[in-house]
Amino acid sequence: MSKTSDTSDESDRSDKSDRSEMSDRSDESNMTYKPVRVLFLCVGNSCRSQMAEALLRHSGGERFDVHSAGSIPVGVHPKTIRALAEIGIDAGRQRSKHWSVYLNAPPFNYVVAVCNPETQNCPIAPVKGERLHWPFDDPFGIHGTDEEQMKVFRRVRDQIAERIRRFVHDVTGR
Numbered sequence: 546m547s548k549t550s551d552t553s554d555e556s557d558r559s560d561k562s563d564r565s566e567m568s569d570r571s572d573e574s575n576m577t578y579k580p581v582r583v584l585f586l587c588v589g590n591s592c593r594s595q596m597a598e599a600l601l602r603h604s605g606g607e608r609f610d611v612h613s614a615g616s617i618p619v620g621v622h623p624k625t626i627r628a629l630a631e632i633g634i635d636a637g638r639q640r641s642k643h644w645s646v647y648l649n650a651p652p653f654n655y656v657v658a659v660c661n662p663e664t665q666n667c668p669i670a671p672v673k674g675e676r677l678h679w680p681f682d683d684p685f686g687i688h689g690t691d692e693e694q695m696k697v698f699r700r701v702r703d704q705i706a707e708r709i710r711r712f713v714h715d716v717t718g719r
Contacts, residue, residue, distance in 0.1 A: 580610040581716055582653040586660075586668050590615025590641040591622040593659040593681050596702050599629050599636040600709045608717055612653075614644040616668035622685060628698040632706075644670035659705070679708050 583601060585594040594613035602611045618641035629636045647653075653674030660667040661680040681704055684697045713719065 578608075580608055581605075581655070582610045582651065582674070583612070583655045583657060584644075584647060584653045584670075584672060584674060585611075585613040586644060586656065586658045586670055587613075587615050587683075588617055588660055588666070588668060589619040589683075589685060590643075591619050592625045592683060592685050592698070593701060593705065595621050595625050595636060595639055595641070596629060596705050597657065597659055597679075597709065598639060599634050600702075600706050601713070603634050604706075604709055605713050605717075609713075612642075612647065613639075614642045614647060614670065616644060616666075616670070618643050624684070624694060624698045628695065628702045631699070632702070644668060644672065647672045679705075681705060 585597040585601075587594040590613055594615060598611050598613035601609055605611065620641045621636070621639055626636050648671065650672065653672060655677055656670065656672055656674035657677045657679055658667045658669075659679050659681050661682055667678070681701055682697070684694070684701045687694045687697045
């Protein structure tokens with residue numbers, strides 16, 4: 546991946562032409578704009594990338610065409626769905642997918658890896674789009690009581706939600 550860390554400088558370096566195009570398209574009364582296409586990647590496509598997909602779809606609305614995939618999809622984790630439901634987001638229809646389903650898809654504006662390279666091999670899918678990397682801890686293998694596990698899922702959800710808020714603002718100016 547060409548970008549390996551999440552810094553405020555990285556957000557500042559977003560392609561200004563994409564921003565100006567998006568600001569021209571972001572007028573909700575003008576339904577002719579093309580949504581910004583985003584693909585979130587992680588290993589299992591069960592927790593972080595699913596959370597990111599649901600959170601961006603929820604906060605970005607029709608301004609974004611959002612997808613997620615993994616290198617070894619294992620199904621959407623029930624605690625992912627539960628953590629999102631706690632904040633009013635229904636992700637019950639989302640499905641875990643392998644990144645290869647997007648090989649012949651139209652190019653993405655952004656391909657965002659959400660895995661932590663210190664603990665995992667992040668997928669590098671050969672799909673087109675500007676590469677970003679937002680490393681988050683993986684709540685998938687957390688041990689402990691149900692409440693201890695949910696505490697980790699909530700923390701990761703909230704961290705992703707904050708990063709999504711900044712991303713939406715950076716891309717749309719809103």
